[in-house]
Amino acid sequence: MVDIERHDYDVVVIGAGGAGLRAAIEARSRGLRTAVVCKSLFGKAHTVMAEGGIAASMGNVNSRDDWQVHFRDTMRGGKFLNNWRMAELHAKEAPQRVWELETYGALFDRTADGRISQRNFGGHEYPRLAHVGDRTGLELIRTLQQQVVSLQQADHAEHGDYEARIKVFQECTVTELLTDPAGRIAGAFAYWRESGRFVRFSAPAVVLATGGIGKSFQVTSNSWEYTGDGHALALRAGAALINMEFVQFHPTGMVWPPSVKGILVTESVRGDGGVLRNSAGERFMFDYIPEVFKDNYADSEDEADRWYEDPDNNRRPPELLPRDEVARAINAEVKEGRGTEHGGVFLDVSSRLSADEILRRLPSMHHQFRELADVDITAEPMEVGPTCHYVMGGVEVDPDTAASRVPGLFAAGEVAGGMHGSNRLGGNSLSDLLVFGRRAGVGAAEHVAALDARPEADQSDVDDAARRAELPFERAGRENAQNPYSLHAELQRVMNDLVGIIRRDEEMRRAQERVDDIARRAADLAVEGNRQFNPGWHLALDLANMLLVSECVARAALLRTESRGGHTRDDHSAMEAPWRRTLLVCERDGDGIRVSEQQQPAVRADLLELFRIEELRKYFVPDELGEAQV
Ligand code: FAD
Numbered sequence: 001m002v003d004i005e006r007h008d009y010d011v012v013v014i015g016a017g018g019a020g021l022r023a024a025i026e027a028r029s030r031g032l033r034t035a036v037v038c039k040s041l042f043g044k045a046h047t048v049m050a051e052g053g054i055a056a057s058m059g060n061v062n063s064r065d066d067w068q069v070h071f072r073d074t075m076r077g078g079k080f081l082n083n084w085r086m087a088e089l090h091a092k093e094a095p096q097r098v099w100e101l102e103t104y105g106a107l108f109d110r111t112a113d114g115r116i117s118q119r120n121f122g123g124h125e126y127p128r129l130a131h132v133g134d135r136t137g138l139e140l141i142r143t144l145q146q147q148v149v150s151l152q153q154a155d156h157a158e159h160g161d162y163e164a165r166i167k168v169f170q171e172c173t174v175t176e177l178l179t180d181p182a183g184r185i186a187g188a189f190a191y192w193r194e195s196g197r198f199v200r201f202s203a204p205a206v207v208l209a210t211g212g213i214g215k216s217f218q219v220t221s222n223s224w225e226y227t228g229d230g231h232a233l234a235l236r237a238g239a240a241l242i243n244m245e246f247v248q249f250h251p252t253g254m255v256w257p258p259s260v261k262g263i264l265v266t267e268s269v270r271g272d273g274g275v276l277r278n279s280a281g282e283r284f285m286f287d288y289i290p291e292v293f294k295d296n297y298a299d300s301e302d303e304a305d306r307w308y309e310d311p312d313n314n315r316r317p318p319e320l321l322p323r324d325e326v327a328r329a330i331n332a333e334v335k336e337g338r339g340t341e342h343g344g345v346f347l348d349v350s351s352r353l354s355a356d357e358i359l360r361r362l363p364s365m366h367h368q369f370r371e372l373a374d375v376d377i378t379a380e381p382m383e384v385g386p387t388c389h390y391v392m393g394g395v396e397v398d399p400d401t402a403a404s405r406v407p408g409l410f411a412a413g414e415v416a417g418g419m420h421g422s423n424r425l426g427g428n429s430l431s432d433l434l435v436f437g438r439r440a441g442v443g444a445a446e447h448v449a450a451l452d453a454r455p456e457a458d459q460s461d462v463d464d465a466a467r468r469a470e471l472p473f474e475r476a477g478r479e480n481a482q483n484p485y486s487l488h489a490e491l492q493r494v495m496n497d498l499v500g501i502i503r504r505d506e507e508m509r510r511a512q513e514r515v516d517d518i519a520r521r522a523a524d525l526a527v528e529g530n531r532q533f534n535p536g537w538h539l540a541l542d543l544a545n546m547l548l549v550s551e552c553v554a555r556a557a558l559l560r561t562e563s564r565g566g567h568t569r570d571d572h573s574a575m576e577a578p579w580r581r582t583l584l585v586c587e588r589d590g591d592g593i594r595v596s597e598q599q600q601p602a603v604r605a606d607l608l609e610l611f612r613i614e615e616l617r618k619y620f621v622p623d624e625l626g627e628a629q630v
Helices: 018-029 067-077 084-103 136-159 229-237 284-288 291-296 301-307 323-335 355-361 363-373 428-450 459-474 484-498 505-522 535-559 613-617 622-627
Strands: 004-008 011-014 034-038 166-170 172-179 185-192 198-202 205-208 247-254 275-277 345-348 382-391 409-411 582-589 592-599
Touching: 011 018, 011 185, 011 428, 018 034, 018 136, 018 205, 018 428, 034 172, 067 084, 084 136, 084 428, 136 166, 136 428, 172 198, 172 229, 172 459, 172 535, 185 205, 185 459, 198 459, 205 229, 205 428, 229 409, 229 535, 229 582, 247 323, 247 363, 275 284, 275 323, 284 323, 323 345, 323 382, 355 363, 363 382, 409 428, 459 535, 484 505, 484 535, 505 535, 535 582, 535 592, 613 622
Parallel strands: 004 198, 011 034, 011 205, 034 166, 205 409
Antiparallel strands: 172 185, 185 198, 247 382, 275 345, 345 382, 582 592
C-alpha cells in the first residue's frame, strides 16, 4: 500500500483565489480549523490577473448608482437567465465587501475628493468598478493574503502556532473528493506537485473555489490552472452543473505575435475611451447595437464621445455593450474581410487620451504591448480579437448558502453557476468572489456546526484514488500508449473550432464525436518516469477533468436551440423567450453525462418591478409576467 499523508480539518477550501481566500477567512473567523489547498503557488490564481476592477454600486462617481441599478445591469447582461436571487445578493452585498477590503488594507485609486474611484465598464450604467490602475486583482489577492497572515498571527498569540487554525497547502493538487458511504463529504485526495507524495484531507465540509475551464480551448486568456478541476470533482461526487453551454469569449485578446495570442486586453481600455475600428478605419460598433439595447446606446460618434463628459444627457458608446455583443461584432468584421493583417481589429486609445493619461490609467497594458508585441499604445492602435475568457456555467448551488446537492460540498467564484446567467459583465466576477466566497464560508461553518458526527471515507476509497492517480505510469511503454500533450492540443482545437464563439448543429455533433474519441484514447494515457515533479503526469490527470467538462459544454450547447449571451448559434440565431427560464443541468450517469432541462423559479415580483414592462416583454413569455402580476 502506498504511503499517504493525512491531515484533519473542519473545512477544506480548494483554491486560493479571491473566492477561496474569502471563504477561508470566514470559516476560520467562525472558529473552524481551515485548510486552503491550491495547485499553484500561493498568490498565483486568476484573481491576481484581474485588471479592470471590482463592480459595486457605491455611487462614488455617480450618486444615482445603487443596488437596484446594478441588479438590473447584471440581469440584462446575463439576458435574464441569471439566478435572480444570486444577482440580488450580489448587487446588495458587493459594496460592503469592497469597504471590508479596505479594512483589510486595500488601497484603491481615489476620486479628487478622496473616495474610492470607480470606472466605466461594458454593460454597467454608471461608473462602478473600484480599481487600482489596471492591476486590481493583485491588490485584492495581496489584501486577502494579508488578512490570512493577520489571522495566523492572532492564532500564534493564542495557541503558539501560526497554523493552528488556518494553513495553506500550496502546489498541492486535489484529484478526488472523498465521501462517506451515505454520500456526504468526508474530505479530499491530493498530491504534492513537487514530490508526487499523496495527501488525504479529512473534513466534513469542502468549499470548491477552483475557478474556470479555459484551458480546454486553444485561444484563451486563462493560464495553466484553469482545467475545470472543480467542475469535474463536483460532478463525480454527485453534484450538478448548470449553464455549461455559456462560455464567455472576451472581445479583446491579443492576436499578434502567435506566442501571445489570447492574452487579455482589459476592457478598461474601452471604459477609459478606447474605440474599435476595422481595417477601413470605420468605428463599426454602431452597426451592431441589438434591438434590446437600442434605447441605451448612442447611434452617432458625436453622442458617444459626448457621453464621456456628460453621461446624464447622452447615451453610452456601443464599444461598451456587454462582451458577448462586442465579441460577435469583431468576429463578423473579420469574417467579412474587414479585419487586420493578423485576423483582429484595431483598438485605439492613442488618439483618445494623452500619453501621460494612458501611462497613468493603463500601465500594465502599456507594458504588456511594449514587451510582448513591440507596440507603443500611447502612439499606435492595438490589434485585438476574441479570446475564451470565463465560464458562466458551474456547480448548481443554493444562492444563500453556496451549498451544492452533495451534503458538505460548497462552491463559490467562477466554479459556481447561476449568478451571471448567459453572460457575465466585466467587474462582476471580483465582486462575486467576495460575496459568495464569504457566504460559502458561512455555509460550510453552519454545516459543520449542525453535524453530530464527522463523516469518514472508507480507506478503500482512498487507496482507489491513489491507484487511479498512478495508472498513467503503469501504461508507459505499451503499444497503444497516448501522450497527454498531444491529446490536450487536439481537445483544445476541437473546442475552439467546433464549440467556439459561433456554433452550428453539425459542428457540435462532430465535436461530441471527437471529444468521445479523445476520451476513449485517454484511457491509454501514459507517462514515463515517476511522481516526482512530472508535468506530463500532472497534465494527464488534469486532462480527464477537461474532457468531462468539454463533454458538458458540447452536449448542452447542442441542446439549446437558441442564441443567448455566451452561446451563439448560426442555425438558431434568435433569442427564444421559452428558453429563458430553462436551465440545462449536467449530472453524472454511470460513466457518462446526463443532460436534462430544469425550470428556474419565477423571478420575485418586486424585482421584476425594477424593469419597464416593455423591456421585460422582450425576454419573458407572457405567462411569466402574468404570474408576477407586473
Ligand atoms: P482563481 O482566482 O483562478 O483561483 C483558483 C484557485 O484554484 C487557484 O488557487 C488554483 O491553484 C486552484 N485550483 C484549481 N484546481 C485545483 C485543484 N485541482 N487542486 C487544488 N487547487 C486547485 N474579473 C473581474 O471582475 N474584473 C476584472 O478586471 C477581471 N480581469 C480579468 C483578467 C484576466 C486576464 C482574467 C484571466 C480574468 C479576469 N477576470 C476579471 C475574471 C476573474 O479574475 C476570475 O473570474 C476570478 O479571479 C476567478 O476567481 P476564483 O477565486 O473563482 O478562481
